[in-house]
Amino acid sequence: MRNFFLFCIGLFVLPAQAEGLTPSLAQWQRTAQNPLSPNFSLPIEYKFHGGAPDGDVHIGSFGAIMPIRFDGWNIINELTLNIMGTPGDITGIRGLPQPYTGDGHGGSDGYAAGLADTYFTSYFSPRINDEFSLGLGATFVFPTDEPSRELGSGKFSIGPAVMLVYQTPKYWTLGLQAQQIWSVIGSAERDHVSQMIVKPTINYNLPDGWYLQSNMEVIANWESPSDQRWTVPVGVGIGKIFAVGKNAIDTRIEGHYNAVTPDLGPTWSINASFTFIFDELD
Template identity: 50%
Template sequence: MTQKHKILHQLPALAGLLLGLSSYPLSAEETGYQADKQAERFAYKAQNPLSPTYSIPLEYTQHGGADNGDVSIGSIKPIIPVALGNDWHMINQLSLNFIGTPGAVNGIAELPEPYPGNGVAGLGDTTLTSLFTAPISDSFMIGFGPTFVFPTDTLMSDTEDRRSRELGSGKFSVGPALTFVTQPRPWTAGVSIKQIWSVFGNDSRHSVSQMILEPFVNYNLSDGWYLTSDMDMIANWGSQTNQHWTVPVGGGFGKVLPIGKHALNTKLEAYYNPIRPDQNSPEWSANLTLQFLFGK
């Protein structure tokens, strides 16, 4: 076989090798693009409290600067959607709160009527919100339903000087909840409103009348990064000081990390309270969130 014939004989193999080498950067680029799109898809789900996506958020919040000390709250907040047919879902949001408090601290959602004491740690009250929702358009959703607060604080008893009573209101409370969400990309914005009133419980404790107004906004960047502000504005209407409102300002950032068909949403935030009760209220709060999202 001549040298010319040898070269012609090897041309198909050389062409295949060149084709493979030329397609490798494109495949890597496509893989990176797919990962970015998956992170973006999970980011919009994580930022939408009405998304019918199973998830388990774990949150740690530190409230600092109160007169008698800081309050630490670790929460487990599973989100369990139930399909109802015809695009309707019931989004069940459960919140189990483990609290460490130095005594009575005002202006905290989990402690609407704080009980004075020398400090305790344990399980606080449990909140369940069930929102019925259906998409109004491709980028707008409304959810409405009831919210319940169960007096599950540790070592519950009829004796009000028990230190465990500092972890909850001592009341079963109920009220309406309403959430609006819009997602014109790259934004996610909305507001959640809850109002609860105590129905029954220990008669020696103050009645509960609390509203939580939670406006939120997110701006999505590339590679799963985003900026966020999620402010819990709290009004305790039964406050004995006639200073009902706690209003924070601030924000933070987050990143969504795809894990196969699932994802991990991480978020770090800090807030300052320019409006707050004069006595026994925190000046600031900081929180860390790890949210596990389960893909379909």
């Protein structure tokens, strides 16, 4: 009889202990919404940019966020490969700082599709506290559309990057990312690149892993005329976290209207992403 009672107690105690070792949906929400969290993740994203005079742009992105952990600070490395399809004479998005207008396979004479620019950003991120995260680093853009140079910028570019993230204990995550890149070397047929990307992000967490999000990518192409320089989107989206054992999957979809856009730029966009997040939370 004594062994029977011990067995019954174990049925309740052991699952409770196991559950305590597994992050909750609320913890996973904080992790997924903070790009400076030291968790390895694999984001997959699709972006559709529509409403441009010369056609639409499709971008599929495959990335990896690879943290290196140290005592009191981390290095957060982000690598992103981009597959693009575009008719050519389109600008106003990050992957197309200026339109490609060469003849042949791309530009105004046809449609080009394939591997576009590859992005790599590395942040030095000191551990400040549970609410505030800071990242300082650099961004590198590689023109991996070789040899056509019809997609992306056609230039190797580099510049500084900064990220700030503030998270309240329950509901809110507020973030700001800023990057400025300048081209160093690349195709002589493509213009010099000087592009700023600023991404203010607002997340509001709901029960059961749901959340609302606004993740706007404001872009300035400084080499363009002042009336063709800015892209300013306004939009909102919804997301859901799914816990899978000690790992998680983050899904989200978001739509934007470009309140300001160049003449050759898109007027709206839809983004959908699917992110695998690994490793236990600290």
